[in-house]
Amino acid sequence: MIKTELLRKRLAPLLQQWILPLAGVAILYFAFKWAASAFLGTTLYPGAAWADLGLHLLLGGLLLAMSRNRITFLLLMTAVMALLHIGNAIKLSILGGPLMPDDALAIRSLLLLLKGWWLTLAISFLVLLAIALGLTLDLRTRRARAAAGVLAGIVAAVACWPEQVTRTMDDTFGNVVWNQHGNYLSRGPLVHILQESARYAARADAAPGLAKVSEAAQSLQPVVHMAVLTGETAPVPAHIAPEVKRNVHVILLESFWDPSVLKKADFSRDPFDAEFRALWETTGNSRALVPVFGGYTANSEFEALCGFPVTQDWVFFEGRLRNPSPCLPRTLHDAGYTTLVSHPNAAAFWNRVNAYDRAGFNLYWSAKDFSLDDMNGAFLSDSSLYRQVLSKIDPLIETGTPTFNYILTFFGHLEYPLSTDRPIVVKARAANADPVVERYANTVYYKSRELMAFLKELRSKDPDAVIVMFGDHLPFLGGNLESYAKSGVLARDRAQFDDRMFRDQYSTPLIVIDGRNGPVKLGSVPLYRLPSVVLSLLGEPLPSVMDMTRMPKGMVVRPLPGMNVLLLPDGSAAACRGLASDNEVCDDARDWLNAVSTVGADLFWGKQYVLRDDLMPPAPEGRQAADLAI
Numbered sequence: 001m002i003k004t005e006l007l008r009k010r011l012a013p014l015l016q017q018w019i020l021p022l023a024g025v026a027i028l029y030f031a032f033k034w035a036a037s038a039f040l041g042t043t044l045y046p047g048a049a050w051a052d053l054g055l056h057l058l059l060g061g062l063l064l065a066m067s068r069n070r071i072t073f074l075l076l077m078t079a080v081m082a083l084l085h086i087g088n089a090i091k092l093s094i095l096g097g098p099l100m101p102d103d104a105l106a107i108r109s110l111l112l113l114l115k116g117w118w119l120t121l122a123i124s125f126l127v128l129l130a131i132a133l134g135l136t137l138d139l140r141t142r143r144a145r146a147a148a149g150v151l152a153g154i155v156a157a158v159a160c161w162p163e164q165v166t167r168t169m170d171d172t173f174g175n176v177v178w179n180q181h182g183n184y185l186s187r188g189p190l191v192h193i194l195q196e197s198a199r200y201a202a203r204a205d206a207a208p209g210l211a212k213v214s215e216a217a218q219s220l221q222p223v224v225h226m227a228v229l230t231g232e233t234a235p236v237p238a239h240i241a242p243e244v245k246r247n248v249h250v251i252l253l254e255s256f257w258d259p260s261v262l263k264k265a266d267f268s269r270d271p272f273d274a275e276f277r278a279l280w281e282t283t284g285n286s287r288a289l290v291p292v293f294g295g296y297t298a299n300s301e302f303e304a305l306c307g308f309p310v311t312q313d314w315v316f317f318e319g320r321l322r323n324p325s326p327c328l329p330r331t332l333h334d335a336g337y338t339t340l341v342s343h344p345n346a347a348a349f350w351n352r353v354n355a356y357d358r359a360g361f362n363l364y365w366s367a368k369d370f371s372l373d374d375m376n377g378a379f380l381s382d383s384s385l386y387r388q389v390l391s392k393i394d395p396l397i398e399t400g401t402p403t404f405n406y407i408l409t410f411f412g413h414l415e416y417p418l419s420t421d422r423p424i425v426v427k428a429r430a431a432n433a434d435p436v437v438e439r440y441a442n443t444v445y446y447k448s449r450e451l452m453a454f455l456k457e458l459r460s461k462d463p464d465a466v467i468v469m470f471g472d473h474l475p476f477l478g479g480n481l482e483s484y485a486k487s488g489v490l491a492r493d494r495a496q497f498d499d500r501m502f503r504d505q506y507s508t509p510l511i512v513i514d515g516r517n518g519p520v521k522l523g524s525v526p527l528y529r530l531p532s533v534v535l536s537l538l539g540e541p542l543p544s545v546m547d548m549t550r551m552p553k554g555m556v557v558r559p560l561p562g563m564n565v566l567l568l569p570d571g572s573a574a575a576c577r578g579l580a581s582d583n584e585v586c587d588d589a590r591d592w593l594n595a596v597s598t599v600g601a602d603l604f605w606g607k608q609y610v611l612r613d614d615l616m617p618p619a620p621e622g623r624q625a626a627d628l629a630i
Contacts, residue, residue: 177562330360
């Protein structure tokens with residue numbers, strides 16, 4: 001009896017100080033795991049939870065040793081685990097991928113994406129996390145300092161030996177670069193973020209040296225001189241004198257895509273305005289092959305402005321466009337153009353103030369420069385944006401000042417709100433249609449209608465201009481691709497995608513108008529090739545490093561994180577996943593992309609060796625529209 005009582009007294013402190021708090025961590029783990037599955041459709045694969053739970057308990061044990069008391073410890077763990085489980089589930093539901101280390105660079109912009117109670121909730125959570133950290137951590141005891149040392153040692157191991165940590169974790173938990181959704185479900189949130197943090201540290205984004213850049217540039221030279229026609233083109237209008245510089249208008253349409261392929265929604269009418277549909281058909285339904293899905297517009301912007309592909313899961317404007325670079329705006333500025341960009345959003349969003357300056361724009365008109373007179377929720381309507389931009393550039397058009405006019409629309413963001421002046425005209429008649437699908441279809445209707453009204457006025461004022469219009473990415477239409485899957489457009493699980501689905505998930509409408517020659521049939525054009533298309537249509541005899549991304553003959557390459565999607569001459573798509581079953585041309589595409597990536601790293605965050613005269617591609621002997629640099 002005495003021994004039992006003595007044992008109870010010895011175990012009681014252990015139970016209260018360690019076992020019960022860590023049991024609370026386990027309970028929280030399974031509660032958040034259930035909530036992510038039940039409310040956001042993110043269900044970890046069977047068996048994935050146990051190693052991840054073990055890592056949670058290890059982290060919990062170290063934080064508990066550094067905590068003032070058990071109550072504040074549980075408050076801190078609740079905040080941390082909510083971020084890991086619910087934050088990942090939300091991003092997976094909307095954008096199709098989990099949280100990644102690069103997201104830390106974009107935290108300001110990610111907060112700016114939120115409105116109303118979502119923003120309040122996010123800020124409240126961050127405040128709660130900061131308060132929990134302040135209330136919990138106390139390093140005055142020997143035990144706390146020892147635990148802090150262990151935690152610092154783990155961080156140091158990842159930082160000092162990232163390749164070894166990455167290799168060990170990849171061997172243990174697996175890694176499929178093109179399927180981060182599947183990676184997350186097979187790992188769990190804490191294992192995933194540790195594994196990808198080690199990979200991030202191992203990558204380090206080191207700038208390539210001169211020898212490597214020279215080798216890559218030389219390997220791309222034969223491609224630079226190769227004309228690859230993907231559609232019908234026309235010559236530069238004969239009535240335009242060689243010394244006349246035609247204006248260029250580029251319009252990026254937020255979340256613009258053709259929802260008519262969602263047959264199961266049973267729309268009451270074509271979501272596109274009839275005039276837009278007819279115009280698009282004259283291009284042969286040309287498509288832009290974009291780098292992102294559901295968001296991250298800035299990556300589509302980077303490609304369309306700077307002529308190089310985004311190949312990693314990051315926001316290029318936020319941390320990779322570090323050098324003033326010879327992007328399309330700077331190239332045209334050097335040729336005598338005034339370069340303007342308009343976007344009625346917060347100026348600093350996605351680091352655009354710095355990015356636009358480094359890309360070569362003279363002037364950036366943001367939200368503060370527009371009258372917010374016709375709003376759809378928090379978003380300025382396209383019709384008002386177009387009207388105000390046209391009034392700003394009218395003097396340039398009238399005086400014949402060569403102008404590069406880039407417009408990034410804002411209307412089209414979630415939750416696809418409409419003003420009272422824009423009633424519902426497209427109904428999704430299917431009984432199980434997600435309401436967001438109907439709202440999106442009506443958003444597209446008004447966007448295409450207002451675009452056509454603007455286009456009519458713009459062409460009457462500037463009939464010889466080159467005009468480019470495209471969507472930046474497919475829209476979010478409900479969690480986990482459900483609305484796409486119902487109509488067979490995409491599968492619910494990325495691991496089940498066929499080659500066609502990988503192509504279609506990154507294809508948006510593209511219209512290029514060559515002045516009085518009218519619309520150009522281009523087929524499917526990777527967004528990073530648009531700058532060279534524009535320069536070809538202008539007939540500008542300018543050397544451009546962007547010509548180095550001209551693709552090898554016989555293939556169209558859409559790089560994606562961890563894979564390439566190829567469009568072959570017979571019209572088929574081939575997804576290169578790094579598998580033995582890949583198409584035999586995948587090796588050629590990989591070698592080409594490695595060289596392009598080396599040149600891009602040197603150009604945008606390296607020493608810019610490629611701009612040396614002996615490495616730059618020579619100036620073409622008069623670009624012609626009939627020799628588009630696709």
